[in-house]
Amino acid sequence: MSIALEAPGVSWSRDTLDATVAAFAQQLRTKGTRVLATLLDNGPAWVIADAAALAAGVVHVPLPVFFTPQQVAHALRSAGVDAVLAAPAAAVQWPGLPREECVLANEPCALLALPAAAVPLPAGTAKITFTSGTTGTPKGVCLRADGMQAVADGLVQALAPLDIRRHLCVLPLAVLLENIAGVLAPLTRGATVVVPPLGELGLAGSSGFDPAVFDAAVRRHRPDSIILLPQMLRAWTAWLQHAGLRAPDSLKMAAVGGAAVGARLVDAARAVGIPAHEGYGLSEGASVQTLNLPGADLPGSAGRPLPHARVRIAADGEIEVAGALMAGYLGDPSPVPAWWPTGDLGSIDAEGFVHVRGRKKHVLITGFGRNVSPEWVETALRSEPAIGQAVVFGEGQAALSAVLWPLQAELPDAALAQAVAAANRALPDYARILHWVRARAPFRADAGMATANGRPQRAAIQSLHADALGFAGATEKGNHALLS
Numbered sequence: 001m002s003i004a005l006e007a008p009g010v011s012w013s014r015d016t017l018d019a020t021v022a023a024f025a026q027q028l029r030t031k032g033t034r035v036l037a038t039l040l041d042n043g044p045a046w047v048i049a050d051a052a053a054l055a056a057g058v059v060h061v062p063l064p065v066f067f068t069p070q071q072v073a074h075a076l077r078s079a080g081v082d083a084v085l086a087a088p089a090a091a092v093q094w095p096g097l098p099r100e101e102c103v104l105a106n107e108p109c110a111l112l113a114l115p116a117a118a119v120p121l122p123a124g125t126a127k128i129t130f131t132s133g134t135t136g137t138p139k140g141v142c143l144r145a146d147g148m149q150a151v152a153d154g155l156v157q158a159l160a161p162l163d164i165r166r167h168l169c170v171l172p173l174a175v176l177l178e179n180i181a182g183v184l185a186p187l188t189r190g191a192t193v194v195v196p197p198l199g200e201l202g203l204a205g206s207s208g209f210d211p212a213v214f215d216a217a218v219r220r221h222r223p224d225s226i227i228l229l230p231q232m233l234r235a236w237t238a239w240l241q242h243a244g245l246r247a248p249d250s251l252k253m254a255a256v257g258g259a260a261v262g263a264r265l266v267d268a269a270r271a272v273g274i275p276a277h278e279g280y281g282l283s284e285g286a287s288v289q290t291l292n293l294p295g296a297d298l299p300g301s302a303g304r305p306l307p308h309a310r311v312r313i314a315a316d317g318e319i320e321v322a323g324a325l326m327a328g329y330l331g332d333p334s335p336v337p338a339w340w341p342t343g344d345l346g347s348i349d350a351e352g353f354v355h356v357r358g359r360k361k362h363v364l365i366t367g368f369g370r371n372v373s374p375e376w377v378e379t380a381l382r383s384e385p386a387i388g389q390a391v392v393f394g395e396g397q398a399a400l401s402a403v404l405w406p407l408q409a410e411l412p413d414a415a416l417a418q419a420v421a422a423a424n425r426a427l428p429d430y431a432r433i434l435h436w437v438r439a440r441a442p443f444r445a446d447a448g449m450a451t452a453n454g455r456p457q458r459a460a461i462q463s464l465h466a467d468a469l470g471f472a473g474a475t476e477k478g479n480h481a482l483l484s
Helices: 014-031 044-056 070-078 143-164 176-189 210-220 230-245 263-269 374-382 413-425 458-472
Strands: 005-007 010-013 037-041 059-062 083-086 099-104 107-115 127-133 139-144 166-168 192-194 226-227 254-256 275-281 309-312 318-322 340-348 356-358 387-391 399-406 433-436
Touching: 005 014, 005 044, 005 309, 010 014, 010 127, 014 044, 014 099, 014 107, 037 070, 044 059, 044 099, 044 127, 044 176, 070 127, 070 139, 127 143, 139 143, 143 176, 166 176, 166 210, 166 275, 176 192, 176 226, 192 210, 210 230, 226 230, 226 458, 230 254, 230 263, 230 387, 263 275, 309 340, 356 374, 374 399, 374 413, 387 458, 399 458, 413 433, 433 458
Parallel strands: 005 192, 037 059, 037 083, 059 127, 166 192, 166 226, 226 254, 254 275, 399 433
Antiparallel strands: 005 010, 083 107, 099 107, 127 139, 309 318, 318 340, 340 356, 387 399
16 A cells, blocks of 8 residues: 655555544544644644644644744734644643643644634635745735645646655645645645654754755655755755765656746756756745746746646736635735736746746846846856855945855855856846945844745845945845745
8 A cells, every 4th residue: 555644653554644634633623623723843743733624624824833932923813823733842832721632643742722712814714824024923825725726736737747656845844835735736646745854854943954964864765856945955956066976866856946046056956966946936826836847947947837827927027826826815805816916027938938037126226227136136146156145235326235145154255256256247237246245144034134934134134234235235125025
């Protein structure tokens, strides 16, 4: 019998998984649960809770374990959560609440009852995913079950030629992309979902990543597919290059999303055996709309629309998507339009590939009147092996400036200078970096330099480096929001 779910100490058939899900769903019904939040590490318990909530007609609110207590409290309050399933270590933050100890697939958990009043939700809401956003207050995106299933079905159809039989979850399951593309889609296809704890994969917090530990885990589990963030792909590629190794030959697809990747990084990854394919999506469209695929591939683009999605470009260059859209935002009664304005600028070429140029609200207008997307320049900078992260400034200035964090902390400034020069050679004169500074702190959430899922906080980075940037960066305003 084929294995549906695999983790340390667990190797379950679909029948065993379904039976366990049904039992927990009945427990939720008996308790009268309306809205269930989960605060769990990756593992079978998370998968069981997610499926059980759907089966019981309970709204699921997955919370990333890297959310701050303030972000957790905001999510619980705004969603009207009346039950929390948490690991014992996390449950201690709610002392005195009624609780029931339970074990799901060998994982000890605590099911806590919260005294919450029901809040109005968009019709059909099955899940509320909280984006980390660009401030400390996450925004709740309400999703319908049929929309999420449509995305999973579209992925199954698009990836069918690859015969994916084994997927390793390497992103937090509370991240919608892994939830839909890494759990729901493989289970829909009948593949095996492998869900080890994140620590066994070299991940810590929102942005800590050890590529050596990660590489060992991928070799041990031998998946057909994984989903990576660009910074993970960059670090793993560099580690393989340094070690003189190639990625495990079991991999057929390494989908990359969350931010712009760039053709150079894709090419470098493929040169060491990582079958990297960039995609594009947003939480409002249930996670993913486009993806490069073997045989339908253009490095540097975001790929073609998947079967469930439609994409068009508005008159002002904004990307709009349709198909599998959200039910609405939490606390916002505004109807969802048939075509959702993504806030991203881009184009669709004659072959149908979508090209994303950056955020509409982040376009810089230089002192010479040239419009520049900072994400475009940042992607060019990050394409250089020495640069791990880059944030570009220059609104109203004669030239662009940047704050850089090296891929390896020990790299000297001379290596960064060479990388900037190399990136500049590929950019037009008005988009080149004339002034840069080395970051004073890593672009991490715990340093206040990134959102909870690792995306750079533009305003915080500017503030910390305003004196070093001088007039070149001091007038930049606004936070930086990348793709969901």
